[in-house]
Amino acid sequence: MSFSPRIIAFFLAVLITLVSVAFLSFVPDVTIAMLFVVGVACFFASFFFVFYTIDILVFREVDQIYKTIQKLKIRDFDISRKSLIKSVNPIKKLNSEISTYVTKKQNEIEELKKMEQFRREFLADVSHELKTPIFAAQGFIHTLIDGAKEDPQTLDRFLNRAAKSIDGLDALVRDLVTLSQVEKGDLKMHFEEIDLKHITEEIFEQLENKAHSRKVTLKIKPKDLEKALVMADKQRITQVLTNLIDNGIKYGREQGKIIVEIEEEKKHFHISIEDDGPGIPPEHLSRIFERFYRVDKSRSRDTGGTGLGLAIVKHILNAHNSKITVTSKIDKGTTFSFKLKKVSFDLEKAIDS
Ligand SMILES: Nc1ncnc2c1ncn2[C@@H]1O[C@H](COP(=O)(O)OP(=O)(O)O)[C@@H](O)[C@H]1O
Ligand SMILES: [Mg+2]
Numbered sequence: 001m002s003f004s005p006r007i008i009a010f011f012l013a014v015l016i017t018l019v020s021v022a023f024l025s026f027v028p029d030v031t032i033a034m035l036f037v038v039g040v041a042c043f044f045a046s047f048f049f050v051f052y053t054i055d056i057l058v059f060r061e062v063d064q065i066y067k068t069i070q071k072l073k074i075r076d077f078d079i080s081r082k083s084l085i086k087s088v089n090p091i092k093k094l095n096s097e098i099s100t101y102v103t104k105k106q107n108e109i110e111e112l113k114k115m116e117q118f119r120r121e122f123l124a125d126v127s128h129e130l131k132t133p134i135f136a137a138q139g140f141i142h143t144l145i146d147g148a149k150e151d152p153q154t155l156d157r158f159l160n161r162a163a164k165s166i167d168g169l170d171a172l173v174r175d176l177v178t179l180s181q182v183e184k185g186d187l188k189m190h191f192e193e194i195d196l197k198h199i200t201e202e203i204f205e206q207l208e209n210k211a212h213s214r215k216v217t218l219k220i221k222p223k224d225l226e227k228a229l230v231m232a233d234k235q236r237i238t239q240v241l242t243n244l245i246d247n248g249i250k251y252g253r254e255q256g257k258i259i260v261e262i263e264e265e266k267k268h269f270h271i272s273i274e275d276d277g278p279g280i281p282p283e284h285l286s287r288i289f290e291r292f293y294r295v296d297k298s299r300s301r302d303t304g305g306t307g308l309g310l311a312i313v314k315h316i317l318n319a320h321n322s323k324i325t326v327t328s329k330i331d332k333g334t335t336f337s338f339k340l341k342k343v344s345f346d347l348e349k350a351i352d353s
Helices: 005-025 032-071 081-086 090-145 152-184 196-206 208-213 234-251 297-302 309-319 345-352
Strands: 191-195 217-221 229-233 257-264 268-275 325-329 333-341
Touching: 005 032, 032 090, 090 152, 152 309, 191 196, 191 234, 196 208, 196 217, 196 234, 196 257, 208 217, 208 234, 229 234, 229 333, 234 257, 234 268, 234 309, 234 333
Parallel strands: 217 257
Antiparallel strands: 191 229, 257 268, 268 333, 325 333
């Protein structure tokens, strides 16, 4: 039960009235009518006296607190002076508002701390990732300068390795730029009608040599699929599919098979990229979309991976209102899948006409 000034005033008035009437009843010759009049007068007088005294004292203090809050310019403190004054128990209201505000601020501080921690870790990761190829290239070049260049075979080998490190550095910087753009929301998506089948075939052509070197077969399913028209950003979806197919080739089985399946649903195309590789252990599965997260670090770097591919994929698909999911079974394979919105019939007709 909350003790508002009104309730307190009422109880005190009743008490004062009872005591006064009780004392008065001992006075000789006092009539009931007199007791009644004194009682009523006493009740109202003490009620208003107590009520206004509490009210003035309470509101003066509350007003003071309110002014202090305003002086502090706490903008998020969303309580108006009017609602405070009007409330039955302003101190209680003020108290609850202050504790809500404090909780909100505490959560914000926690969030900021987490972001700060994340920023620090990210900076450490980026420095580490940059350092690795720079040191490698530096090492090869200095060894050549120090005399290894005299042997033409070593010269060739070391120059190739230095070039590979610098290519890795280039890929890393490019992925970092893309990632920062998608995260900042700077990357404007250019939605247009695109054919997923055609894009997949183009990617297969591009990755043909890579697949061939690992004797990996690339397939599109269903075979009789003519077109898969979706509304999406062509360049970005190409990037998504390239990374997923490239991952399949890199981390899948040698002489394995990668199937890109494009299933037609009512309003979407469901795209899945399936390999028959060694799979991803369950404890790593939820983390592979984090930046720089790799299941096998040395293997990923050897294959020229930046560890940012899946983080970028996730962001690009988010910008398409889609979500990437992954399922994997050890020694059976991994499947990544997502949906893209179909070009609607009306739109198709409008474009044709
Ligand atoms: N198809 C796959 N099979 C097994 N592991 C995979 C597959 N795709 C991705 N991974 C794991 O997820 C990690 C993150 O992938 P990604 O972000 O594309 O980075 P990168 O390809 O540069 O290594 C990879 O390093 C690899 O360990
Ligand atoms: Mg990758």
